Amino acid sequence: MAALPGKPDLVFPxxxxxxxxxxCxxxxxxxxxxxxxxxRVEWWRQKISANRARDEVVQDKLLELGWRVLLIWECALKGKNKRPPDQLVSNISDWLHxxxxxxxxxxxxx
Ligand SMILES: [Zn+2]
Structure with a gap:
């Protein structure tokens, strides 16, 4: 399979x-x-805005190609409000189906 735009972390053909x-x-x-x-606040802001713009281009391309896209944010995986692992798995499974x-x-x- 040809490489997908943005090299997703997980692919479910x-x-x-x-x-x-x-x-985050x-x-x-x-x-x-x-x-x-x-x-270097301004430098960081520009860098992060560029990342964000690139994310949107990649996501649009994938959607145009008929792929569905799920973003799992770092804050769902760690930190005080992270999702418990079983909840995360069921969230992902629900979305996949x-x-x-x-x-x-x-x-x-x-
Ligand atoms: Zn976050």
Whole structure:
């Protein structure tokens, strides 16, 4: 199979679905794990905005190709509001079998 745009972390060809595990800082998730560095702030902002723009291009391409896309955010995997592993597995399984074309799994909302 030809490489998919953006090199997804997990590919499920039978479900025509891909999963990206994304760091909240690098991909600018609006959550509590997004802490801006105190130095070179402008440089970081530009860098992270560029990442974010590239993510959107990649996700659009995958959707156009008929793939479904799930983003699992770092904050769902670690930190105080992370999802318990069994919940995470069932969330992913539900999505694989009946999910929207685009979905995100952030931290548990408290
Ligand atoms: Zn996050």
């Amino acid at each position: 039978r479900h025509k679905a891909v999963i990206f595990v994304q760091g 800082f690098w991909h600018q998730h609006q959550c509590t794990m997004l802490h801006w560095p105190k130095t 009946a999910g929207n074309s685009f979905a995100e799994l952030p931290a548990v909302v408290v």
